[in-house]
Amino acid sequence: MLTDIIPTKIRSTGIKTYSGNKSFFATHNFKKVKVYETFNDAQTKLRLYIDKHEIARYFPKVIGVEDKLIIEEFLIATGPVIKSDVIEFHNQLLNVPYTGMTWDYLDFIYNRVGLKKPNFNLPLRVNHNDLTKDNIFNVDGQIKIVDNEMLAMNDGWILNYLNSWNMLDNIIIPGVPIDKIWKVRRSWKK
Numbered sequence: 001m002l003t004d005i006i007p008t009k010i011r012s013t014g015i016k017t018y019s020g021n022k023s024f025f026a027t028h029n030f031k032k033v034k035v036y037e038t039f040n041d042a043q044t045k046l047r048l049y050i051d052k053h054e055i056a057r058y059f060p061k062v063i064g065v066e067d068k069l070i071i072e073e074f075l076i077a078t079g080p081v082i083k084s085d086v087i088e089f090h091n092q093l094l095n096v097p098y099t100g101m102t103w104d105y106l107d108f109i110y111n112r113v114g115l116k117k118p119n120f121n122l123p124l125r126v127n128h129n130d131l132t133k134d135n136i137f138n139v140d141g142q143i144k145i146v147d148n149e150m151l152a153m154n155d156g157w158i159l160n161y162l163n164s165w166n167m168l169d170n171i172i173i174p175g176v177p178i179d180k181i182w183k184v185r186r187s188w189k190k
Contacts, residue, residue, distance in 0.1 A: 001028070002026040002027070002028055002033075002035060002066075002071070003026060003027045003028075004025075004026055004027040005024050005025070005026045005035075006024060006025050006026075007023070007024055007025075008023050008024055008025060008034070008147075017149065019108070019149070019150075021036065021037040021038070021039065021149055022035070022036065022037040022069065023035070023036040023037070023147075023149055024036075025074065026071075028063060028064070028071055029063075031063075031073075031074070032074040033063060033071050033072060033073060033074050034060065034071075034072045034073075034074050034075075034146070035069055035070065035071050035072070036069070036070055036072075036147075036148065036149040037068050037069055037070075037149070038068045038070060038103075038149070039068075039103045039152075040068070040102070040103060041068070042100070042101075042102040042103065043102045043103045043151070043152050044065060044068055044070065045102070046098060046102045046126070046151065046152060046153055047062065047070055047148065047151055048062060048065070049098065050096070050126070050151070053096060055089075055092055055093060055096055057142060058089050058092075058093070058142075058143055058144060058145050059072075059144065059145055059148065060072035060073045060074070060075050060144060060146060060148075061073045070148070072146075072148070075137055075139050075144050075146060076137075076139070077137040077138055077139060078138060078139055078140055079138040079139075079140075079141065080138055081133070081136050081137070081138045081143065081167075082138070082143075083167055085138075085143045086136055086143060086164070086167045086168060087167075087168055087169060089143050089145070090131070090160065090168050093125075093126055093127065093128065094125045094126065094127070094157055095125075096125075096126040098126050098153045099153075100124070100153060101124055101152075101153055101154055102152045102153040102154065103150075103152040103153075103154060104117070104152075104154050104155075104156075105127070105129045105150060105152060105154050105155075105156030106120070106154065106155055106156050106158075106159075106181065109184055109185050109188065110184055112188050113184060113187050113188050115184060120155060120158070120176050120181075122155035122157075122158055122173065122176065123155070124153050124154055124155055125153065125154075125155070125157045126151075126152075126153050127151070127152060127153070127154060127156050127157035127160065128145055128148065128150065128151055128160070129150035129151065129152060129154070129156045129157075129159075129163075130147055130149070130150045130163065131145070131160050131163055131164045131167075131168070132163055132164060132165065133164065133165055133167060134147075135147040136164075136167065157171075158171065158173065158176060158178060158181065159178070159181060159182060159185060162178070162182050162185075163185075
């Protein structure tokens with residue numbers, strides 16, 4: 001049972017994020033936890049797969065699932081984030097074996113500004129989709145990735161370099177208009 005529910009940040013939508021899903025802190029079995037809603041069951045299954053995969057060391061432990069709500073351990077950063085550790089994590093994440101699109105982040109960002117997503121012919125990869133500096137912690141010497149609401153298997157990994165504010169190496173794919181995709185991403189007003 002979840003009690004003491006509070007939003008993860010102050011926003012006019014309360015515990016709903018600007019993407020429309022729930023995200024909040026709560027108490028679960030007398031411990032503070034982070035809770036978030038996935039977009040669909042496929043995304044929930046991927047998060048549970050990640051929790052059992054060797055890459056799980058980079059993520060908060062999943063404590064439970066209630067419908068589309070993922071309950072994760074609450075983490076507090078204890079040290080500085082080192083860029084080479086983030087690059088190592090990201091390279092491992094992009095190579096996690098998984099099959100099938102779980103949630104189309106690029107389609108989501110195009111739709112929210114009234115545009116149709118072009119076909120970029122990018123490979124699908126496991127991807128965080130919100131790998132900003134605020135979502136990368138150092139917890140007792142281990143990189144941890146938080147705010148996993150958008151974790152999915154998709155082609156949105158192409159934006160990770162720009163989203164991370166240069167914490168990652170840039171990946172250039174000939175014929176993929178990364179600047180145009182980023183402009184679409186940045187054009188949405190909350």
